[in-house]
Amino acid sequence: MKQTNGQQIISLFEQWAPKSLAVEGDSIGLQIGSLNKSVSKVLVTLDVNPKVVKEAIEQQCELIIAHHPPIFRGMKHMRTDLPQGSLIEQLIKHDIAVYAAHTNLDIATGGVNDLLANALELENVKILEQTTAERLMKLAVFTPKESTEQVRMALGNVGAGQIGDYANCSFTSQGEGRFKPSEIADPYIGKANELTIVTEDKVEVVFPASIKNRILKALLMTHPYEEPAYDLLLLETEVNEKGLGRIGTLPTPVRLYEYAQTVKKQLDVPFVRVVGELDKLVQKVAVLGGDGNKYIQTAKRAGADVFITGDMYFHVAQDAEAIDLAVIDPGHHMEQIMKDGVADYMNAACIEKKLACTFIPSKLSTEPFQFI
Missing domain, CATH: 3.40.1390.30 (NIF3 (NGG1p interacting factor 3)-like)
Structure with a gap:
């Protein structure tokens, strides 16, 4: 297992519940302390109150991930003789950072609302x-027949052709390509100033617009031509719906x-x-x-x-x-259901990435009401 710092942990968490999912104006992200330190234990809680802070201290946690932001509205002062200021003082004294994941965790696949739906069967x-939703793009690239498979596999390996539960989806058609290299060109096929005709495949794949740069990088690194010919189209189809x-x-x-x-x-x-x-x-x-x-x-x-x-x-x-x-x-x-849900998800993610960090759900109830 590799020793980890707070930045690595939050980067891994935000791959699951990115800030971009949060509704406008929501108070999310790092709220107290610093992530530039070693983190081996994280407390997951619904709220941050004095009892939860005490629990984090006793458990020797360096980081708290909370669903409800402890700082929701702008602070005009931080007086340590008042409850909120005293809470922040204790966290800073014990070098415990607090990160809030609110509506982004509600919306994320596998987040709060999916946990609730699962619990309710x-x-x-x-x-x-x-x-939110993301538009699909379509790439159509022309490649010599002997290079078709390597180009298709390279595109699939970086996410092209992912349609629902199916991966590496593509369509290939065949035709003739014509080109005439200039004197300063370095052609893969053909000679300078001579018209070249070659049997080519047209490979078509779709992918989310957010990974366009990754797709083009893979294409340019794998395609044998000095300047590959391709079409790039933005489709009306929406994918990755979140809500x-x-x-x-x-x-x-x-x-x-x-x-x-x-x-x-x-x-x-x-x-x-x-x-x-x-x-x-x-x-x-x-x-x-x-x-x-x-x-x-x-x-x-x-x-x-x-x-x-x-x-x-x-x-x-x-x-x-x-x-x-x-x-x-x-x-x-x-929403207390998020404590076990986040801890389970992140523990599994850390094991997969070989990161030496443990997530523990808070054992405390932060329900302010008593029922008589």
């Missing part, structure tokens, strides 16, 4: 509210009352609030971690029978009732 899961919330189906319909009990158990919360007729049968389920008040219409338009989200406001609950959308509210603390 939803099938045929899709994104509830799309926030907030998930919607899926239960294997069989179930009464709302029974499903509310399941949600309570699966998300490990002390109680849930329910909107709707308790005998109503539900099967199509929308879920959104945290505060999902503004997404009730989105859930309804998507065909959900029931919407699972936290912090439901009184009047929004009435609106949901009016449009016949059942709601199960497990509270904002439902």
Whole structure:
């Protein structure tokens, strides 16, 4: 195992939940301390409060990854005689950095909302509210027949031709290429000032626009021609859709009352609030971690029978009732599911990369409410 520093750890984490996924204005990234140090143990928590900081100190963690940013709004001062300033003081004194991953972790594939959907055993899961998508590009390159396979494999190795669950997808057609090298050219085939006709293959592949430079670099390094001929087209097709919330189906319909009990158990919360007729049968389920008040219409338009989200406001609950959308509210603390989820994902990623760093989920509840 290789000794690691904070920059390596966060770089690995951001391959999973890049900052670019976060909604505009969200407070994410490194908030306290420095990543320019050795990191061997990371505490994963929903929130950062004094008890969590004490836990990080006792566990000898050098870094905390939190879902809820401890600094959400701009600070006008940092007084150590006030709660927030005192918290930051303790972290700095013990050289513990804090990194926040909020809506980018909600949106990421395998992130908070996928963890919730998995815990609730939803099938045929899709994104509830799309926030980003990427356009596909198409490369058509002309290559001598004997070089077709090496060019095609080089492109596939850097991500070209990835379509859903299939890799190295391409199409090849055959034709004749004509060119006349100049006196200063260094042609792979043909002679200066002579028209050359060669049997060539046209290889076509598609890829996400974000990896265009990687694709072209692989092409130019592998293609035998001094100046390969190729077409590059931006397609209308969108891929890599990302978004907030998930919607899926239960294997069989179930009464709302029974499903509310399941949600309570699966998300490990002390109680849930329910909107709707308790005998109503539900099967199509929308879920959104945290505060999902503004997404009730989105859930309804998507065909959900029931919407699972936290912090439901009184009047929004009435609106949901009016449009016949059942709601199960497990509270904002439902997002605690991210502690084990992030720790499991990052431990596996560190083992794969041979990085000597361990992620541990916080054992503390940061639920501020007590239930009597």
